[in-house]
Amino acid sequence: MxxxxxxxxxxxxxxxxxxxxxxxxxxxxxxxxxxxxxxxxxxxxxxxxxxxxxxxxxxxxxxxxxxxxxxxxxxxxxxxxxxxxxxxxxxxxxxxxxxxxxxxxxxxxxxxxxxxxxxxxxxxxxxxxxxxxxxxxxxxxxxxxxxxxxxxxxxxxxxxxxxxxxxxxxxxxxxxxxxxxxxxxxxxxxxxxxxxxxxxxxxxxxxxxxxxxxxxxxxxxxxxxxxxxxADFIGHANWIHGTLSKAAGDAGIVATPVGDVRVTMRQGSPEQGPVTLCIRPERLAITDGTVEPATRMQAIAESVDIVGADVRLWSRLKDGTLVQSLDKNIGRAMPQPGSEVMLGFGPDDCVVLPASDAA
Missing domain, CATH: 3.40.50.300 (P-loop containing nucleotide triphosphate hydrolases)
Structure with a gap:
């Protein structure tokens, strides 16, 4: 009881x-x-x-x-x-x-x-x-x-x-x-x-x-x-809006302004139609070409914030969306403001939410 x-x-x-x-x-x-x-x-x-x-x-x-x-x-x-x-x-x-x-x-x-x-x-x-x-x-x-x-x-x-x-x-x-x-x-x-x-x-x-x-x-x-x-109240998040066009089992494809995104469908995820993708900053990696993530997005670096043990990179996607990536502050070189960066994430790195929640 x-x-x-x-x-x-x-x-x-x-x-x-x-x-x-x-x-x-x-x-x-x-x-x-x-x-x-x-x-x-x-x-x-x-x-x-x-x-x-x-x-x-x-x-x-x-x-x-x-x-x-x-x-x-x-x-x-x-x-x-x-x-x-x-x-x-x-x-x-x-x-x-x-x-x-x-x-x-x-x-x-x-x-x-x-x-x-x-x-x-x-x-x-x-x-x-x-x-x-x-x-x-x-x-x-x-x-x-x-x-x-x-x-x-x-x-x-x-x-x-x-x-x-x-x-x-x-x-x-x-x-x-x-x-x-x-x-x-x-x-x-x-x-x-x-x-x-x-x-x-x-x-x-x-x-x-x-x-x-x-x-x-x-x-x-x-x-x-x-x-x-x-998703917004707990921690930080990046938002990408799109349309869920295909879902087969636990795999789906979301068409977005920055390209098609492969996603993993979870229990309670919408089945099709307008959606919002939630991607945590630590899941949005700066890729260097040695590892090819499922989804890659070109962006322009805008600023770098040192937050104690973490480094937060703010970048602008080609459709104008501002996103943030989080990395450990261990002395690794970060992109300079104005430089081009490639960001990437996998199907398990984003959560698919109904677009109506964004209202």
Whole structure:
């Protein structure tokens, strides 16, 4: 049985529909990210799971029990907020003990459980400090410890890393995933940051305008997006428009302004007609003639961006389409702006999407 089960949830505020027919399940110990742009409904969905908002229709089940009439304090969920919400006048130990006291935990259990959870979040010895004496990363772990120590059925984390700098976010992302896994804690994480979602979650619920666009593992969501929105929101992509003229089994031919393109047809791909090809930058190679890809396209190099470990080449195809190629920054010579380049990719390097998605 799923620990969390949302069935056809809807929520409106006046004439604005924030969440529209959202259905998904979360299994025991699974980490699921609600991902999407601002206003897509992810935070409203989280608030309905927590009990801070009531759905206009649909049902929410936690551990098989219907939550319709249950207030937040009866749902046994742990909450970690964007601003941590630590009490500044309390010590770390008092902050962590707060939730246990409110839930009636026996007094003789509070101190040992507090020390134990501090060990588990890698913060031994800070129990007598106050929040202002801690770094942002330490405060985040204290907030996590305060929620985990109550042994919730579900952990709800709302933009947990948004207040931290980029390097600390990367470090904390790995630590949070390890901590949640060690507690075998079923977790829902709300974020607009695709890297955060892909680094933390076992599955991603991608939302757009209140509806679910796609539910999948991070790898499949990136490699096999089902819609143009999913392909565009997750990572970077090149778009080539054309007409799918032939499809036989798993092979197809798309006629485009830059020539015919051989493609691999995947489950859910359109069968014929106008289509949009999605090609990830790392799949669009600069060819040197030693390897002949299935599709070759002439282009003019426009600019080169050094992005840390990567080099991004921007080129213009003969029909005017601007595309990007991604290579590793290992000292390899890159084309000079204005020079002619040959780009190539294979049938498995592009995803065929309905052209209507581009509207």
């Amino acid at each position: 799923a620990v969390l089960d949302l069935q056809h949830i809807r929520k409106s505020f006046g004439s604005f529909t924030a969440v529209d027919d959202v259905t998904f399940e979360v299994n025991k110990g699974e980490i699921v990210a609600l991902l999407g742009p601002s206003g897509c409904g992810k935070t409203t969905t989280l608030r309905m799971i927590a009990g801070f908002e009531r759905p206009d229709s649909g049902r929410i089940f936690i551990g098989g029990a219907d939550m319709e009439l249950r207030p937040p304090y009866e749902r046994n969920v742990g909450l970690v907020f964007q601003d941590y919400a630590l009490f500044p006048h309390m010590t770390v130990a008092e902050n962590i003990a707060f939730g246990m006291k409110n839930r009636g935990t026996p007094k003789n259990e509070i101190a040992p459980r507090t020390l134990e959870v501090l060990q588990q979040v890698q913060l031994p010895g800070v129990e007598n400090r106050r929040p202002h004496a801690l770094s942002g990363g330490q405060q985040q772990r204290v907030a996590l410890a305060r929620a985990l120590v109550t042994r919730p059925d579900i952990m709800l984390l709302d933009e947990p890393l948004s207040n931290l700098d980029a390097k600390l976010r990367l470090q904390l992302r790995r630590e949070i995933r390890t901590i949640l896994a060690s507690f075998e804690c079923t977790s829902i994480i709300v974020t607009h940051d695709q890297e955060e979602a892909m680094g933390l979650a076992d599955r991603i619920v991608l939302m757009n305008r209140g509806r679910i666009e796609q539910i999948d593992t991070p790898a499949r969501l990136y490699q096999s997006p089902k819609t143009l929105f999913a």
